[in-house]
Amino acid sequence: MSGVLWEVMAGAGALMAWVGVVSAVQVQPPLAEALLRDADRARGGVATGITWTATVESNEDGRVTTRSFLVKARGDDALVESLAPARNKGEILLFNDRIIWFLKPGLRRPVSISARQRLSGDASNGDIASTNYARDYAGIIAGEDTVNGEATYRLDLKARAKNVTYDRIRYWVSKRQHLGLKAEFLTVGGDLFKAAEFEYGNSLKTTTGAFPFVSRMTIHDATGAGTVTRIVFDAPRSETHPVTMFNVNNVAR
Amino acid sequence: MTGGWRLAARNLGRNRRRNMATGLAVALGFAGLALLGGYVTHADAFLRTNAVYLQHTGHVVIYNSGGLAQAVARPARFSLTQAAQAAIRTAAAGDSRVAFSAGYLKAMGLAGNGCRSIPFIALGIDLDTQRRILTGPEVLTISAALARPVRGRQLYEYPGVEGRVGLAAGLAALLGKTRILDDFAGPPQVVPLPDCASRETAAAIASDANVQLAGMTLDGSMTATDADVVNIFHTPSSDTEDLVLHTSLPTLQRLYDTDVVTYVAVFLHDWRDTAGVARDLQAKLRAAGVTVDAYAFSDERVNPYYAGSMAFINSMAGFIVLIVAAVVVLGVMNATTLTVYERSRELGTLRALGYTKRQATGLVIREVALLALLGVSAGFALAHAVAALVSLAGVTVNPPGVPGTMRVILTPGPEISLALAASLALLSLAVAWAVVRRRLRERTSDLLVAVNA
Amino acid sequence: MTMTPFISLIDVHKSYRLGETQVHALRGASLDLHRGEFTALVGPSGSGKSTMLNMAGCIDQPDRGSVMLEGRDVSHLSDDDRSRLRNRKIGFIFQSFNLVPVLTVYENVELPLLIASGTAASERHDRIMQAIEDVELRDFARQLPDKLSGGQRQRVAIARALVTSPLLVLADEPTANLDSGTTQRIVDLMLRLNESRGVTFFFSTHDEKLISRVARIVHISDGTIVNGHSQLAAPGVRA
Numbered sequence: 001m002s003g004v005l006w007e008v009m010a011g012a013g014a015l016m017a018w019v020g021v022v023s024a025v026q027v028q029p030p031l032a033e034a035l036l037r038d039a040d041r042a043r044g045g046v047a048t049g050i051t052w053t054a055t056v057e058s059n060e061d062g063r064v065t066t067r068s069f070l071v072k073a074r075g076d077d078a079l080v081e082s083l084a085p086a087r088n089k090g091e092i093l094l095f096n097d098r099i100i101w102f103l104k105p106g107l108r109r110p111v112s113i114s115a116r117q118r119l120s121g122d123a124s125n126g127d128i129a130s131t132n133y134a135r136d137y138a139g140i141i142a143g144e145d146t147v148n149g150e151a152t153y154r155l156d157l158k159a160r161a162k163n164v165t166y167d168r169i170r171y172w173v174s175k176r177q178h179l180g181l182k183a184e185f186l187t188v189g190g191d192l193f194k195a196a197e198f199e200y201g202n203s204l205k206t207t208t209g210a211f212p213f214v215s216r217m218t219i220h221d222a223t224g225a226g227t228v229t230r231i232v233f234d235a236p237r238s239e240t241h242p243v244t245m246f247n248v249n250n251v252a253r
Numbered sequence: 254m255t256g257g258w259r260l261a262a263r264n265l266g267r268n269r270r271r272n273m274a275t276g277l278a279v280a281l282g283f284a285g286l287a288l289l290g291g292y293v294t295h296a297d298a299f300l301r302t303n304a305v306y307l308q309h310t311g312h313v314v315i316y317n318s319g320g321l322a323q324a325v326a327r328p329a330r331f332s333l334t335q336a337a338q339a340a341i342r343t344a345a346a347g348d349s350r351v352a353f354s355a356g357y358l359k360a361m362g363l364a365g366n367g368c369r370s371i372p373f374i375a376l377g378i379d380l381d382t383q384r385r386i387l388t389g390p391e392v393l394t395i396s397a398a399l400a401r402p403v404r405g406r407q408l409y410e411y412p413g414v415e416g417r418v419g420l421a422a423g424l425a426a427l428l429g430k431t432r433i434l435d436d437f438a439g440p441p442q443v444v445p446l447p448d449c450a451s452r453e454t455a456a457a458i459a460s461d462a463n464v465q466l467a468g469m470t471l472d473g474s475m476t477a478t479d480a481d482v483v484n485i486f487h488t489p490s491s492d493t494e495d496l497v498l499h500t501s502l503p504t505l506q507r508l509y510d511t512d513v514v515t516y517v518a519v520f521l522h523d524w525r526d527t528a529g530v531a532r533d534l535q536a537k538l539r540a541a542g543v544t545v546d547a548y549a550f551s552d553e554r555v556n557p558y559y560a561g562s563m564a565f566i567n568s569m570a571g572f573i574v575l576i577v578a579a580v581v582v583l584g585v586m587n588a589t590t591l592t593v594y595e596r597s598r599e600l601g602t603l604r605a606l607g608y609t610k611r612q613a614t615g616l617v618i619r620e621v622a623l624l625a626l627l628g629v630s631a632g633f634a635l636a637h638a639v640a641a642l643v644s645l646a647g648v649t650v651n652p653p654g655v656p657g658t659m660r661v662i663l664t665p666g667p668e669i670s671l672a673l674a675a676s677l678a679l680l681s682l683a684v685a686w687a688v689v690r691r692r693l694r695e696r697t698s699d700l701l702v703a704v705n706a
Numbered sequence: 707m708t709m710t711p712f713i714s715l716i717d718v719h720k721s722y723r724l725g726e727t728q729v730h731a732l733r734g735a736s737l738d739l740h741r742g743e744f745t746a747l748v749g750p751s752g753s754g755k756s757t758m759l760n761m762a763g764c765i766d767q768p769d770r771g772s773v774m775l776e777g778r779d780v781s782h783l784s785d786d787d788r789s790r791l792r793n794r795k796i797g798f799i800f801q802s803f804n805l806v807p808v809l810t811v812y813e814n815v816e817l818p819l820l821i822a823s824g825t826a827a828s829e830r831h832d833r834i835m836q837a838i839e840d841v842e843l844r845d846f847a848r849q850l851p852d853k854l855s856g857g858q859r860q861r862v863a864i865a866r867a868l869v870t871s872p873l874l875v876l877a878d879e880p881t882a883n884l885d886s887g888t889t890q891r892i893v894d895l896m897l898r899l900n901e902s903r904g905v906t907f908f909f910s911t912h913d914e915k916l917i918s919r920v921a922r923i924v925h926i927s928d929g930t931i932v933n934g935h936s937q938l939a940a941p942g943v944r945a
Contacts, residue, residue, distance in 0.1 A: 065472035109367035263808035602804040607793020
């Protein structure tokens with residue numbers, strides 16, 4: 001979805017919310033799509049551009065590994081550059097139009113990773129972190145729960161297209177701030193594959209104002225080794241990124 | 254008893270037509286079973302050679318405990334470390350039944366052509382071991398055609414090419430890779446790709462032998478490397494034609510930034526020692542504190558296609574053997590029954606002359622034995638003649654699930670022929686014995702006055 | 707001086723099942739035979755002649771009573787022991803000759819010796835040839851039975867019966883299938899062998915020519931011996 005349209009929809013949504021507040025008539029629950037859009041923004045869905053650093057710590061079978069990345073995002077695209085450890089420096093994951101490309105210094109051609117192939121490791125973590133719920137999923141509000149003491153809407157999301165990583169997601173979005181607090185990623189059969197929890201300790205200033213931004217994401221692997229991955233988001237800031245930055249041919253050169 | 258064989262031989266001429274028919278039944282039954290046995294033996298050898306050598310399982314495959322199911326998905330936990338590999342190699346070298354052993358790394362990843370990537374299962378192979386396997390007598394004799402790449406040469410024949418890979422034919426087709434390194438003079442070239450949506454992209458992809466291999470290291474990092482396609486081959490099973498990729502063990506270990514292997518394959522001098530070696534190696538290693546599981550190549554968890562195919566073939570063969578043997582034995586029983594009842598008075602006379610039941614039975618048994626011997630001999634000659642004709646004709650079949658063909662070889666081995674001959678003969682003698690003994694239970698005085706047929 | 711009977715049947719009872727019917731073939735038959743006797747067993751059909759011969763020949767065992775051979779009760783020997791006894795001491799001649807059609811004269815005569823233990827091959831050959839010569843069939847030794855006349859076949863049977871040097875020869879209607887001329891010659895042969903070898907002959911017969919030449923006739927009727935003691939025929943009547 002284009003950044004301009006996104007801002008228009010966000011503004012419209014805010015207006016409608018205001019109308020709802022001053023109305024003497026009973027408050028209607030928000031549309032699921034509006035919830036998803038608001039939640040996406042808090043994880044990087046900003047039309048003009050945003051930059052932050054991410055530190056990823058994985059614990060698999062007692063082995064702990066730490067990596068750090070510089071992330072530049074614009075709308076649905078993102079360029080993730082590996083900063084540490086030294087042997088991975090310069091490697092790039094490019095999220096572009098539902099495809100992830102992997103590029104490495106010296107590698108003759110980029111490697112594409114389609115939706116179904118990103119179920120573990122860096123690609124999976126990045127995929128979960130960058131998931132555009134509003135674009136890729138159709139949702140309904142299935143109920144209400146309390147997550148970490150916060151009242152939430154529980155949404156049932158179904159993939160809009162076949163080239164999306166997960167067919168179904170359960171998503172808890174806070175009622176008060178429309179922030180995604182928890183997500184469960186399900187297999188085709190409905191079994192739990194991964195689960196993620198989100199914290200929003202950062203604040204991002206944009207031209208339209210300041211809003212909460214994700215500070216930590218914890219991803220639990222429900223299968224196999226039961227790997228736990230923590231992603232810490234540091235120093236998010238608005239920056240204008242050109243569209244060409246996210247073109248794989250440009251990056252490969 | 255002297256003279257008994259002479260009498261038996263003479264008696265064979267008494268009912269020529271019946272005895273010829275019975276002998277023919279024995280001959281055809283033996284020939285059929287011998288040819289079936291030959292086919293099963295050679296099919297087993299073909300499938301076993303493919304499983305052990307071409308699929309690099311070895312006769313005995315050793316995993317870290319639990320690794321068979323989980324080593325590929327959870328390599329950090331279930332692979333074999335350098336120390337474990339060394340312990341296994343030492344234990345294997347100390348067993349005289351072992352010819353050689355080698356470590357293999359099996360890993361999943363993505364093979365890319367610059368626009369599209371296809372999942373693969375890669376096998377990192379020690380190339381000295383590969384040379385030994387592919388030039389060994391078993392592969393050369395039994396599976397030479399399947400062992401040869403469809404295009405290009407074996408991996409070990411490209412010593413100067415660091416990132417050499419062989420692609421299974423299906424995988425190569427999915428990647429759009431039709432050319433191999435040998436098609437180019439000079440060092441490998443990489444053709445720049447236009448936009449992946451462009452019409453010229455497919456031709457550009459096909460115009461070089463370059464691919465990228467990507468995967469995840471043990472600590473979860475993405476990794477990738479360039480590779481050059483040096484050969485395209487058929488896998489022993491059609492199920493893996495779209496998936497398999499071979500490269501050298503060091504190349505794969507470099508890609509995944511590791512020195513572990515997924516398993517160690519142990520190759521024996523004689524495949525019949527498999528169960529014993531698996532048991533002994535496992536016990537020896539566990540006693541030394543190395544927690545491993547050792548599997549025979551015939552274990553369906555290791556080679557489900559081999560185990561399943563042979564189970565099917567053996568059960569079908571067993572069923573056919575039962576039917577044919579029953580027909581032959583019933584034929585012998587029928588003929589013997591007629592013979593015995595026709596010669597009741599003669600049997601009574603022999604008893605009167607002082608022949609014990611055992612001695613009288615022995616005369617008839619000798620006759621059946623001679624008939625069985627003649628039948629089996631004729632059957633043996635017939636089986637070898639048919640097998641020779643089939644060999645001469647060069648008949649091949651497409652075993653289900655195998656991308657190549659298998660020469661149909663029916664020649665029965667000596668063990669099979671002997672076992673069959675002994676079984677048919679014993680069965681025939683057993684039924685003949687039962688028939689004669691039953692008749693001799695009659696009173697001798699009644700036998701003496703019996704009316705011959 | 708009273709001689710010990712060579713073979714004695716003492717109160718022998720024997721019944722058979724014939725379909726649904728129980729046949730009492732012998733009902734307390736008793737008989738003594740002495741060595742060297744040439745005795746005919748005479749009686750109507752169904753009187754128990756064959757059964758009597760079977761008892762004497764240890765082919766069958768009595769239901770009651772006993773059979774003594776050379777003073778030894780052989781009634782209840784095992785089947786194998788009776789077989790061995792027959793092979794060593796008793797010879798049989800059958801009405802239908804019962805020769806093995808695929809064996810030559812020589813080989814048919816050889817049959818009893820094949821299972822006799824302790825007979826060397828050379829001795830076996832000598833005995834066979836002697837038996838063949840005794841029945842005057844030397845020139846036919848290599849012939850198959852189907853090339854021989856009825857009389858010749860019966861002579862082969864006699865040779866076979868005598869090749870083991872038995873003490874007793876049993877014959878069931880030995881001349882029934884022969885013409886009168888042949889019968890004469892067979893009877894002559896049997897008598898000559900009886901005299902020269904001292905072999906006891908006991909046979910059943912309806913043949914008057916044969917009956918007229920025996921030293922003793924035993925009558926049997928309804929399973930009992932009507933006349934079980936030695937009864938000489940008319941004086942001077944000997945072969």
